[in-house]
Amino acid sequence: MSFSEFHLLSVLAQEMNMRKAAERLFVSQPALSQRLQTIEKDWNAKLFLRSQKGLTLTPAGEVVIRLANEVLVKEEKARESIQAMDHEVYGTLKIACASIVGQNWLPPVLKKFVQKYPYAKISLITGWSSEILKSLYDGQVHIGIIRGAPDWKGHKQHLFTDMLYLVDTEMNELEQVLETDRPFIQFKSDSNYYQEIQDWWHRHFQTTPKNTIIVDQIETCKQMVFNGIGYAILPAITLHDKDQNVFKIPLLDGQNHSIQRDTWLCGYESAFQLKQVKAFEEIVAEHILTHGL
Structure with missing residues (x-):
């Protein structure tokens, strides 16, 4: 098989859809289907099952796709090594x-x-x-x-290194957290970051938030805060000078040092x-x- 055929199979396995794969490969769908049939004939095995929902890899297809991906990775590494010999930055x-x-x-x-x-x-x-x-x-x-x-x-x-802040459109002091009924908005993150926030919260307030909203993305969290829905703890990397309409209260540890990331x-x-x-x-x-x- 040629590198172009390995690439074709790899794209098909990524998309699992003939139309989308054809668009990525810049070929017509009938031409792609014909090339796939030729490849399957060479292997004497069905590599993909076709249905209205898309493509499904057969066991034989899994073996061939694994080979194709390995060959493509080795090819790219070889090209990178060759290009590294040149004076210009390629790769x-x-x-x-x-x-x-x-x-x-x-x-x-x-x-x-x-x-x-x-x-x-x-x-x-x-x-x-x-x-x-x-x-x-x-x-x-x-x-x-x-x-x-x-x-x-x-x-x-x-x-x-960037600092962590409690960010809100209304509160400008940490102690006000205990008085508000507005929700604490959290975003999903790695467990160590989440644990760091939890430790700080319990150390400072000795209680849990009255109301919590959990979102999947930090940008969603930030926009909810900026629209006055609730408050959140955000790293400085997400906050900019143009963000004038919010209060940013730095988080401090037990030694009165800023908590950083x-x-x-x-x-x-x-x-x-x-x-x-x-x-x-x-x-x-x-x-x-x-x-x-």
């Missing part, structure tokens, strides 16, 4: 980033990167820090941008030998020097 920069960082801090950094290195490509996935660590361990990405205190033994570089850049040492990763690291250093958080 794909694969990043896994904490969602909150991807929404608020990373975009201007990537803008500088693509402007300076137009031949490089970017693959970005976002999620919780635990998911990012798994992507690093599995070799799916070159670098991970992780919140908290990641247990990572490879290359680890501190990026920035760290962000780290992590990856295997071998990844930082790639030109596109080195280039990104330089852009990050330049951005932090110029803008800080």
Whole structure:
């Protein structure tokens, strides 16, 4: 099989839909169907079952797709190694980033990167820090941008620290939390972040919130606060100077020190030998020097 056929099968397995796969591959649906039939004839096995709901992998298909993905990964690594010999920055920069960082801090950094290195490509996935660590361990990405205190033994570089605030449109003192009936709005997060908030809350108030709303995204949480629905605890990375209509009360620990959240850049040492990763690291250093958080 050729690399193009491996790519075709990989896209089909990702989409599990002939129309969507054809759009991604820039071919007509009949042409894609014919190519798939030829491949299945070569393997003498049915790789996908077709129905009105889409495609389903057969056991034989799972084996062939696994092979296809392995070949494509090896091909890309070989291309990256060859491109690293050149003077220009090519190759794909694969990043896994904490969602909150991807929404608020990373975009201007990537803008500088693509402007300076137009031949490089970017693959970005976002999620919780635990998911990012798994992507690093599995070799799916070159670098991970992780919140908290990641247990990572490879290359680890501190990026920035931001404070935590209780944010509300009405309350300007922490003690008012005990008097209000408005809800405490929480967003789903990694367990260590959630536990940190819980510990602070019980240490400071010795009780639980009267009313709680839980949302799945931090941006949803922020918008609910800014619209006066309730109050929340948010990191400084989500708050900007233009946010004038809210009170931001810093969270303090038992020693009257601000409670903070760290962000780290992590990856295997071998990844930082790639030109596109080195280039990104330089852009990050330049951005932090110029803008800080």
